[in-house]
Amino acid sequence: MPEFQYDPEGLSVNTPPDRIAELLDATREAFAGGSLIRLKLGGYHGAEPELKAVEVKKIATKAGEKYSFTYKYKTRDTIKNYAEDEALALLGDGLATEFRSAQLATTDFDMMYERNGAKQRLKRAQAEGREAPSTEHNRAKNRPLSETGKPWLKALGLSGKNGAIRHDAQDKFRQINKMVEIFAPLVASLKAEPPLIVDMGAGKGYLDFALYDYLATVVKRPVRIVGVEMRPQLVEDGNATAKDSGFDGLSFEAGAIMDYDASGADAVIALHACDTATDDAIYKGISAGAALIAVAPCCHKQIRRQMEAGRPDQTLEPLLRHGIFVERQAEMVTDTLRALLLELNGYKTRVFEFVSDAHTPKNNLIVAEKDGRMGRDRDAVLSQIGAIKATFGIGEHYLESLIDR
Known part of the structure; x- marks a missing residue:
């Protein structure tokens, strides 16, 4: 995913993808509040033919809490961890140019984002009875x-x-x-x-x-x-x-x-x-x-x-x-x-x-x-x-x- 500039107030400074900004705001708030379950980006149409999707979750590292990206390829997964500013920049640019859809799951609500050309849609639905996954030792559990x-x-x-x-x-x-x-x-x-x-x-x-x-x-x-x-x-x-x-x-x-x-x-x-x-x-x-x-x-x-x-x-x-x-x-x-x-x-x-x-x-x-x-x-x-x-x-x-x- 290329560089993307993201304004912490929730506004893109490149183009006006307001729906993307709303989704990123919701992701950032869920991350900060401990309610983030998962954000999945799909409908990839970028330059990497083997890349299928990207899943994002919150993990705890020695350097502090990070956004953990799992890049899902045809025959392998690659995991990279990012600080918030870099993570949101990657997400914003990816949604604007390379991914056609995204699903945000939190303990309180779900969000579904879809992009078809210049048209963008964002739906929100309430959720109940969910617990956020542990941020500890996630990689070991997935081995x-x-x-x-x-x-x-x-x-x-x-x-x-x-x-x-x-x-x-x-x-x-x-x-x-x-x-x-x-x-x-x-x-x-x-x-x-x-x-x-x-x-x-x-x-x-x-x-x-x-x-x-x-x-x-x-x-x-x-x-x-x-x-x-x-x-x-x-x-x-x-x-x-x-x-x-x-x-x-x-x-x-x-x-x-x-x-x-x-x-x-x-x-x-x-x-x-x-x-x-x-x-x-x-x-x-x-x-x-x-x-x-x-x-x-x-x-x-x-x-x-x-x-x-x-x-x-x-x-x-x-x-x-x-x-x-x-x-x-x-x-x-x-x-x-x-x-x-x-x-x-x-x-x-x-x-x-x-x-x-x-x-x-x-x-x-x-x-x-x-x-x-x-x-x-x-x-x-x-x-x-x-x-x-x-x-x-x-x-x-x-x-x-x-x-x-």
Whole structure:
């Protein structure tokens, strides 16, 4: 939502959306009086195609009371907290330009706002017998994994003897919950019963245990998950923990990504597989005809080395003069080529941030879903790939060599 100037007296200083000002006044008063239940903005028609709605509520933080915005996307939710002035500015501008409707619920009344072109309507109805929700620990209550006494959480070092999440594991636990929020709907879209998910470079299996637990105990959907990991001790530990947890459909196998036979996989995932190991996982997914491929890349050395040694377009010299900029450009170029190569092989792709960079700097997720086409336009995609490589002085992307061999 862009900047919007809001007058605390309740009048917009941009245009005269009086109905919007009335709704914002009511929201501000409900927030101050402790009667706000929820404000939901819908009918979105802005620039973000995956955004569906925004929900606003009141929360208590260490820095004081805030407006908590939950941005509801197709496959994930993003939460951001704002002070009152900034929150009202965002709401005012959003209602004037991007959202066609809003519903305000308080303990005393409801308000319904609708906008159709220049026409605006605001209806109010009294309500009785409601209580405002608690402003404490709202985010914890909304987590997919609410029960913290599970054996796997303790085995992976996330919870202590008392069953509570350890203080030094809070960030990791939040990250795992966010991963489940994203991956569970993607798995739910798979048609196979039960779907087979292969996690390439599984490590200790944080996502595998969390996703299996959520799907088995909350969603009640059978699933098979195999974690592929080179380190035999992690494989042994993972299988022991899966057995102790009663997760019959979760197992771990020792081996390298390229040595693993992924035939029959409905989904292939890889979180933070280093450099070209991400490409190995993508290739295995393409070769298996997996309906879903999802990777969170880590390191982009292969393309960076070519950019540094090659002859990129001279107009890029200011962008490639400093090492940190080269690194960021290499990440962008590498993952863009990966997305295009997936499109070339019949996948619809999306790239987005899946966890805050406060938890990990490697926070981009490439999601590819097979749609039966050989790219949106094969010649156009090939042309784009060639132009990017020529511009940045790249000879060949490693994934290309795998696909073409």
